[in-house]
Amino acid sequence: MTGGHAITPETVSLRILAGGGMAGVWADLKPRFEQTSGHRLDLFFATTPNLIQEATSGRPFDAGIVPADVMQDPAARARFAPGATMEVARAGIGVAVRSGAPKPDIGTCEAFKTTLLKASSVATVPESATGYAIARVFERLGITEQMKSKTKAQPGPAQVVAIVASGEVELALFLVNVLTTPGLDVVGPFPPELQEDVVFAAALSADTKKASAAQALLAYLESPAGVAIIKSSGMTPG
Template identity: 30%
Template sequence: MATRQILAELSRAFQNKTGHMVAIESVGGVDAAKRVRAGETFDIVVLADDVMTQLDADGFLRPGSRAGFAKSAMAVAVGAQANRPDLSNEASLQAAVLAARSIGYSTGPSGTHLLDLLRRWGIEQTVSDRLVKASPGVPVGTLVARGEAELGFQQLSEFLDVPGIAVAGPLPPEVQSTTLFACGVCATASNAAGAHDLIRHLTSAEADASKRRYGMEPA
């Protein structure tokens, strides 16, 4: 889901450039990996690189097709009218978490990182009843907009198109987590040649501006 806006824009550009039609289906990463492993026919897949590495090792990608796509940093969101917490350093972030009535997080890499931070700070049990996990494919920003989470943690790109919220800022550098997303040709691809062409477009320099526009950096 974090890459859906970038992929939509880049696939349109690829279609205009080549005439090849591209249909992108954006779902939660957990579901996407399950569907690839179940043998569904996809030409390409774009997921966090640790998941892609395992899919590659298990034979679900065409050998040698996996390539870095984009790097995504984490951010914190609050309601549009809420006061923005101090996120200038690790101590202030921890204080903001302890002060929050509810904390939204995802099933993806950003959620894993947040839970790791809570354990490292020794406050996992203290805030456990305030944690609100978004369902796969549901942006954490939606929980914040609905008032179900006072603070939301996810990839910056996930917050940019959600009405009713404000991005309080990125995580402080000392606790920031940057996720590398990768793309690859699926072993089940029905149009492997077209998939390779699309991946070359997605990883080319002309795709860099789109990635930055939606809160990511080129891989």
Template identity: 30%
Template structure:
């Protein structure tokens, strides 16, 4: 099987990678040693010199480390598309978020909204509520976490609504995903992978990248809330 492949991945792929790791080993691939964090946090770690074989970031983040010479451009593959959604604690009513007026009412009606400061979803949400003219009202009682899973704040009773990539919301038990923010209000994030230029495990890294980009993994991506 060879040496384990060290993977640094955005949180959005945690569910899919966790599911696929065992299947990959069973198919003869190397063990996946994965660590998960928001793209911005991973970029800081990579620039501080942290070693890895494969990185999975937003396409924009991956492009940055390609330009910096940290990731080989020829190895890069797009894996999945992801939408930002909202969730409530299990058993709670699902507010209507199907249109901009409905979403506005749902957000303003919540006791508190949880979102992430570093994640792509949090950046999108912060811009969205600013554009909608409700940023001051929402942020006055928001639960803004530095990183991690916002839906955990629902389970803890700290918020009524959690905002994050749907694939990240689905990582937390005891919650229910309402659905995506209306598609016309967001641009889906594209998550992409590439091999680190300094990787000492190039052959296994390239094999893993081919596997993650194959049709074989599409069902696991969909089940985790992503679109292949």
């Protein structure tokens, strides 16, 4: 017996490509799905460019729950099963500071722009779906050039949290669900006029030999239990 389940021929290990912005969801969802299904999940977390690279590398995987930007890359999309993808979750982008630090005004577009220009430094993940959205916001505000020297690029969400929590960088700009964590105080979401939700979409691999088990995972994401986990992690289901 393993985890209350007998190992049977139907018990499989699924390799899943996963966007790092949903890591908090998976921390709870992975053990619950494994306990419920008897299957095991091998999660490959990465940013959008690295997920595209992994999907097109030829290495096998069974499904992806990834930023929709991944699915918009033709080469990556070809590695997934044809047909519509399933929208799993979405989250807005926000601002956070080190716990206890003063919270700047981001309530209007003009106040947000002023705060960004006054900040000594900001941390984000430029090479990610969230980073691409933030870059579009900078462009809309007309501050792309000014923000280049302030932006301290990080390789992933965990590093954004850590470098701002340590006080090394003043502002964290990332998905609000990721920023809601010990060590940071969330200032709030981007102003509505500038907000861009990052959507996470799911699809089976075109080459999976474990379609039944992989489909069970996607069904679990849409089940009441899966939806509750997504909501509790600060994301909006579907």
